[in-house]
Amino acid sequence: MALLALGINHKTAPVEVRERVAFAPESLAEALHEACRRVRLSEVAILSTCNRTELYCTTGLEGTRALLEWLGDYHDLDVEELQRCSYAYWGEDAVRHMMRVASGLDSLVLGEPQILGQLKSAYSISQTEGLANVELGRLFRATFSVAKDVRTQTAIGQNPVSVAYAAVSLAQHIFADMSSSRALLIGAGETIELVARHLKRAGVQQITVANRTLSRALAVAEEFDGRAIELSQIPDELPQTDILIASTASQLPILGKGAVEVALKKRKHRPIFMVDIAVPRDIEPQVGELDDVYLYTVDDLREVIEENQRERQSAALEAEGIIEAGALEFMRQLRELGAVDTLTQLRNQAHQLAQQELEKSLRQLRNGKDAEEVLKRLANGLTNKLLHQPTVQLRRASSEGRSDLLQLAQELYQLNDSDPVG
Numbered sequence: 001m002a003l004l005a006l007g008i009n010h011k012t013a014p015v016e017v018r019e020r021v022a023f024a025p026e027s028l029a030e031a032l033h034e035a036c037r038r039v040r041l042s043e044v045a046i047l048s049t050c051n052r053t054e055l056y057c058t059t060g061l062e063g064t065r066a067l068l069e070w071l072g073d074y075h076d077l078d079v080e081e082l083q084r085c086s087y088a089y090w091g092e093d094a095v096r097h098m099m100r101v102a103s104g105l106d107s108l109v110l111g112e113p114q115i116l117g118q119l120k121s122a123y124s125i126s127q128t129e130g131l132a133n134v135e136l137g138r139l140f141r142a143t144f145s146v147a148k149d150v151r152t153q154t155a156i157g158q159n160p161v162s163v164a165y166a167a168v169s170l171a172q173h174i175f176a177d178m179s180s181s182r183a184l185l186i187g188a189g190e191t192i193e194l195v196a197r198h199l200k201r202a203g204v205q206q207i208t209v210a211n212r213t214l215s216r217a218l219a220v221a222e223e224f225d226g227r228a229i230e231l232s233q234i235p236d237e238l239p240q241t242d243i244l245i246a247s248t249a250s251q252l253p254i255l256g257k258g259a260v261e262v263a264l265k266k267r268k269h270r271p272i273f274m275v276d277i278a279v280p281r282d283i284e285p286q287v288g289e290l291d292d293v294y295l296y297t298v299d300d301l302r303e304v305i306e307e308n309q310r311e312r313q314s315a316a317l318e319a320e321g322i323i324e325a326g327a328l329e330f331m332r333q334l335r336e337l338g339a340v341d342t343l344t345q346l347r348n349q350a351h352q353l354a355q356q357e358l359e360k361s362l363r364q365l366r367n368g369k370d371a372e373e374v375l376k377r378l379a380n381g382l383t384n385k386l387l388h389q390p391t392v393q394l395r396r397a398s399s400e401g402r403s404d405l406l407q408l409a410q411e412l413y414q415l416n417d418s419d420p421v422g
């Protein structure tokens with residue numbers, strides 16, 4: 001059994017595939033248990049974001065194929081297609097990969113901070129379901145510690161670069177005066193909050209937040225002196241909207257081509273800038289076919305993002321060093337833990353042998369045997385019993401030419417030491 005990180009991300013698959021393997025937050029707990037039953041896992045966690053879906057678990061080498069088959073059945077996807085656009089990391093490579101993900105080094109936006117919160121959420125759900133309590137739990141805690149060191153010891157997160165920032169930057173290229181633009185934000189999660197913050201800094205004065213839960217929309221809108229509406233009110237809001245940015249967890253599109261066409265007629269075909277950050281997408285792709293709509297997805301933001309990433313490259317090199325040290329330290333601790341069971345068994349066996357010899361000696365003393373003679377017999381008997389099995393195995397190893405075991409015994413017992421008992 002070994003640690004496995006299996007996934008699909010923005011580097012290996014287009015948004016059309018990524019959105020089909022995404023997990024809705026409300027279905028994650030059920031999916032975790034289903035994966036355990038199907039692949040016979042004791043521990044598993046699922047990270048699902050707009051740019052990646054990853055599964056972390058401990059399993060055997062056959063686990064990769066079994067997990068892909070389960071993922072394909074769960075999302076009704078061809079397993080061969082998943083195989084082509086997936087990646088798998090084992091053992092130390094899995095540890096290193098997870099730490100890079102948590103630190104934002106594997107993100108579309110280098111060093112973006114949101115992924116750490118998303119990983120913590122994935123861990124929390126898995127832990128609540130009792131599926132991340134041993135090895136996986138240790139890995140998550142070590143990963144969070146390394147990510148914190150990366151944040152505090154490097155400049156990886158100093159510049160405000162994210163998908164949200166890139167979306168607003170693109171809007172600034174289209175609208176010369178952001179202060180006169182009206183923005184409609186669909187969703188009320190962390191990404192939308194970040195979008196609203198960047199819009200405010202860019203000079204946008206009128207922000208409307210639409211969400212399925214009005215109270216959540218109100219909470220976000222109030223922070224930025226904006227308005228809150230329900231999703232059903234979006235068609236009424238569209239004619240007054242210049243900038244629309246969507247990021248929800250909906251499994252179906254929220255905005256269709258028909259509603260946008262109606263809004264464009266009322267706007268007398270003044271253009272609308274739209275960014276769909278969500279996976280699965282919130283805006284029907286056909287909306288992009290309209291002449292007066294500039295529609296971008298997360299994949300379209302890549303060029304904007306790459307320009308801003310260059311400022312973080314030197315910090316990323318420092319971060320890689322911290323991650324490498326963290327991965328090596330975690331594996332060292334894991335190997336130490338691997339010896340605990342063996343050491344416990346060895347101590348228990350030695351204790352039982354010592355107890356047997358002690359009881360024999362006490363009986364002899366009660367029968368009037370000479371104390372000095374009893375102690376000598378105790379020492380000899382205990383030595384013979386403790387060394388009996390090692391002696392048998394070393395003789396066998398010698399007869400079979402197993403010099404490696406003989407050398408190991410010399411190292412364990414320090415037989416080449418000039419003062420082995422001192």
